[in-house]
Amino acid sequence: MQNSERVGFASKLGAILAAAGSAVGLGNVWRFPYETGNHGGAAFILIYLGCVFLFGLPIMIAEFTIGRRAKASTGEAFKKLAPGTAWKYVGYMGVLTGFLILGYYSVVSGWTLEYIFQSATGNLLGKSADDFVAMFNEFSQNPWRPLIWLVVFVALTHIIVVKGVQAGIERASKIMMPMLFILIVLLAVCAVMLPGAVKGLEFLLKPDFSKITSDAVLGAMGQAFFSLSLGMGCLSTYASYFNRDTRLGYTAMSVCVIGTCISILSGFIIFPAAFSVGIQPDAGPSLIFITLPNVFQQAFGAVPLFACISAILFYILLALAALTSTISLHEVPTAFLHEKFGFTRSRAAWLVTTGSLIIGVVSSLALGDWNDVRIAGMNLFDALDFLTAKIMLPVAGMFVAIFVSWKLDQKKVREEVTNWGTLRAPYYPLLIFLLRYLTPIGILLVFVNELGWL
């Protein structure tokens, strides 16, 4: 049943774009700036880059290897490649993580819809920085409004997931990704030219190593995993749809580079703008929603129509980038339920949609009425983000590295990385070294360090 129903990506470019579509999303434009702001700027970014290329890139190739080899979604892939072992729990954990992230990620995705609405109705025009802060607070604390957008967003995701892999994901990614990229570059140029932007540039480019705490390192690692969609079998599920001549190393490198560029460019929009209007860089999850409207206002305010149109376009593209990520988050548990329990795709999708709505509602209310429900000092939204991004993703990533480099037959791994001997892949020994030693030990050290055992 499994193989007969599997469809592939129509082109190699489609495969890359779909993986990049999963990776690029709110993680780059929303989460990266606020984590960078929370942890003091440039020095955090350097550690982040280290995490992307030393942990993220090899683990991404490892996930691709697992997915394409097993030709199954992540939950089943480990079972197929290592039958009768406990490795399947790494896959199951990925399914659970994807499901949890989908819940709170959809809340923020819903916010982008509110901002499309606000910009389309002209409400972002003629306001001051303080007005934007008030506007966001009022919105996020309103018990209904964010929930309505949440439902709309989850419904959109549901529809695309049910339509199937090729038709939905591939077609969407091809058009949206390049457009988003161009607009982000444009906005970065505008933000850098705002009065007082220099301070923001300094924040981004001048590392202050005294800001590097164990928290910052854990944050950078979590951000790398979150932003690259690693550690939850998302990319391995996509790789199960790759065909035999998709180049795994090249695809992984492209995704890492595209994702990193968009994150850094987003920093170049947010921080110059934030310093220019006096918003603190450590404002947290609200950071881009209170900063960005200022860019439209200040840079294009003289021509209101232009300000309006550019804001609408940006929020639409951001919503679409979020959508390609929620699709991939949704796909993991849906494919799992479909393949493991034999549910139809549509019924599997309904179960995932209902569950993620419940998590979404709870995390949305956690920013308003339920803000005083706390776990380890965090509201439920932040706690969920902490648990998934900073713990579950890196732990699963570590196991993925160990699985591919120690457990899988190395002949099979080499076959996947070199496309059955048709590619040279001179980096292969380095890849295996990183996966065997550096990556798992590095991730472990970050945890140990955070717990204060060092």
Ligand code: PHE
């Ligand atoms: N990487 C996505 C982003 O940056 C979020 C995501 C995480 C998607 C994990 C899939 C899996 O927005």
